Structure formats: C-alpha cells, structure tokens
Amino acid sequence: MRIFADRLVEQLNKQLHPTYLIFGSEPLLIQESRQAIQKAAFAQGFEERHRFAIDSSFDWNAVYDCCQAMSLFSAQQIIELELPESGVNAGIAKELLSVSEMLHSDIIFVLIGSKLTKAQENAKWFKALANNGCWVNCLSPDIQRLPQFVQTRCRALNLKPDQEAVQMLAQWHEGNLFALTQSLEKLALQYPDGILNLVRLEESLSRHNHFTAFHWIDALLAGKAKRSQRILRQLEAEGVESVILIRTVQKELTQLLNMANQIQIKPIGQVFESYRIWQSKRPLYSAALNRLQARKIIQLLQLLAKIELLVKTQYDQSSWPLLHQLSTEICLPQVKL
Structure with a gap:
C-alpha cells in the first residue's frame, strides 16, 4: 500500500503494518513519519527500539540478532534501518532480502531512504518488503499540492x-x-x-520560501514567466552564484535541443525514455518542446554563452539582468511565422 505522508496518521489509527518504507526528499515529512510510527507502535506494546544507519562498514549481524530475538521474555521491537545517500547497491539489496525473510509478528520494520528510482521500485528487495507493509511517500509537495x-x-x-x-x-x-x-x-x-x-x-510573518536552481528550471520548462522571475529574484537575494544557474540551465537547454531534433524522427515517448525523463517531469518537457523550436533553443544557448563570458571576464558588471532576460525569453510562446 502506498500513501502520502500527510495520510499516515489516519492509516496508523486503522491498522499497524509490520513494515513501513519511508522514502522521499523532505526531511520534515520523514521525521514526522518516523515519530508517528513510533508512537503508534509503542501504544501497541512495541517498547524496544533499535536504530541502524548503513555505511560501508555496517555489520548486518546486529540487525539479524534483533530479528532472531524471539522468546517469551523478548520485548516487541521497532527496527529502523537508514539507507545511505548513495542508495541500494547489490550487496545491500541482498541483505534486505534476507532481512525480509526473518521478520515476524514481534517486529515493526521501518526502512528509511531518499527518493526512489523506478528501478528500485521494481527491485526484489523492495517488493518483498512492500508486499507486507506500507510505502510512505515523503516527497516535498509541489506548488499544486x-x-x-x-x-x-x-x-x-x-x-x-x-x-x-x-x-x-x-x-x-x-x-x-x-x-x-x-x-x-x-x-x-x-x-x-x-x-x-x-x-x-x-x-x-516574514518570507521563508527557499528555492533552488531546480525550482527555476521547472518554471522555465513550464513557461511560467512570472514564477520564474520570482524564483530568480529570490535566488539573487540569497546570494546564489550565477555560475551555478548558468551550468544548470545550459544542461537543460542542450538536452532540449537534442530532444527537439530527435522528435522529428522518433515518437516523443521514445525520446523521453532514452533520456530517462521521469513521468512527473514529462509534461514540463512536453510544454517546453511545444514552445521552443530548435532554432530558438540555439539562440538561447548563444545568449547563455554571452552571460557566461560576462561572468568570467567582466567582474564589475552583474550578470543577473541578462539571466532575467534569458528567463523571459525561455518562457515566451513561440511566434509562428
């Protein structure tokens, strides 16, 4: 079963699952999900908690010992296992499969990790754990949600x-x-x-919004001119290095140019697959490709090269006005001649 983090408490009030998979990029939601599971488990007698963080020298025997602690005198346990930032490699996947086979009714197993990839969702270790539990989505809500x-x-x-x-x-x-x-x-x-x-x-209140270069890119791809300018002003006010934005948008424009050329001879879905574009991101790229022809993208890359030259040679002149110009031009609808 898959749910968003904001529905977890409601689910816990109905049923306590033996396994919880907490994955996402939002620290607050991950923290609150862990606390909610602990509270619900404690109320049902799971008084002992073991917490492990996997690294290159991690000893899996400690986890196995907890799983095998079955006796009349053993307390019901919560076992929390944090995956490394690098994700799940073949060795970790093998160990997780072994752990999934050792779980029993006196254990609540909680696995915590960053955003899942499609390959991880389809992996044997993930399916083995998810079949007996609840997958809690802790991604940051987008501007629509x-x-x-x-x-x-x-x-x-x-x-x-x-x-x-x-x-x-x-x-x-x-x-x-x-x-x-x-x-x-x-x-x-x-x-x-x-x-x-x-x-x-x-x-x-004062403003507490925190934008990154990736928020700006998403707004540019979607053609949201006002939003992209607002994000860019915020990034400028926070002192973000313009060269970071230049490199980020350069990568996206180069990829868009290649994609624009390929969709002339291939279905757009096939092009998205070849560039491993997430399903959630495909509407953004579709909007950009419908709006920007290859010729226009080349012009944008030329403007970007001008901005980069300015940053590297004219230290007394700000590059931000040109970045705002670039942002506007990327969002402009294509003029059909």
Missing part, C-alpha cells in the same frame, strides 16, 4: 485561513516545510480565534 498541505496543517492546529491566506502561506514557504510548521505554530499562539487573513499574515 502545497495549498492543500497548508490547509491540512491549519486544521490540525484549529487555524481557519481564508483562501488568500492559504495561497500566501504556500507561496512564502515553498521548499521550506520546517519554516511553515514554525510559522503556523506561531500563528496559533498569536491568534487564539484561529482566523487568518492577509493582514494578520503580513503583520506576523
């Missing part, structure tokens, strides 16, 4: 934001869920009646 996420958090704190307040909270805290949680707790204390509107938000 974030307002609903804000509303759910507000309800839990008896806060009653109007629609404008929800949108503002989402915009101000995009990419920084820890700050969102802190802001909502502050608002709950400051306004006991729970009513939130723009006036109260502006009086109480």
